[in-house]
Amino acid sequence: MNLHDWIDELCDVLDLEAEVDEGLLNDLSRIATDNVERSAGPVTAYLLGFAAGSREANPESVEKLASMAQGLAEGWDRPAGFRDPLDVDQPVPDDSGVDHTGDALDD
Template sequence: MNVLSEWTALACKELGIDPAAVDRDLILELTKEVAHGVARPAAPLTAYLLGLAQGSGTAPEDAVERITMLARNWARATTETLTDD
C-alpha cells in the first residue's frame, strides 16, 4: 500500500467515512486543475469546498465538473466578474 492509499484509509477511518465512497483520483484531478489554473493555495480550499457542497447535498460529480470548468475558464470568469455592474 502506498502512502496516499494508507493516508486515505486512515483518514476515512478517523472520520467515519467509507473509503469506497471517496473517488481519490477525481479529487486529485480537480485539485490539479485548480492549482494550475487558479493558484496552488486554491487547491486544498477547493477540496474543502467540495466536501461542504457534498455535505449539503450536491452530487460530487456535478460539483467537480462545475468547479473544473470554472478553473479552466478562470481568466474569463474573473474578467466578467470584475466588469459586471
C-alpha cells in the same frame, strides 16, 4: 502508505463513511492549482467535499459538482500569479502579542 490507504485511515479517524474518488480530487486540485493559484487546490477539494456532504450527494452528483468546479477553474481569467492592480498591498499589523480575550467584534 499510499493515498488510498491515507484516505481510509483518515475517514476512520474522522468517523466518516465515505467513498472517495482520489483521482477525481487529485485532478480537480491540480486544475485549480494550475489555473488559479497554489492554495486553490486544497481549498477547492475541501469545498467540493463540503458541498457534497451538505447535499448528501451520491457519486454521480459529486462528479457533477466537481465538473462545475473544474469548469470554473479552467475558465478562470486571473491565472496563477495574477496581481489585481486594484488590490492594495497594506501590511497587516502583527498583534500576536495582544491579548484579545473578551474583545467584542464590531458588526
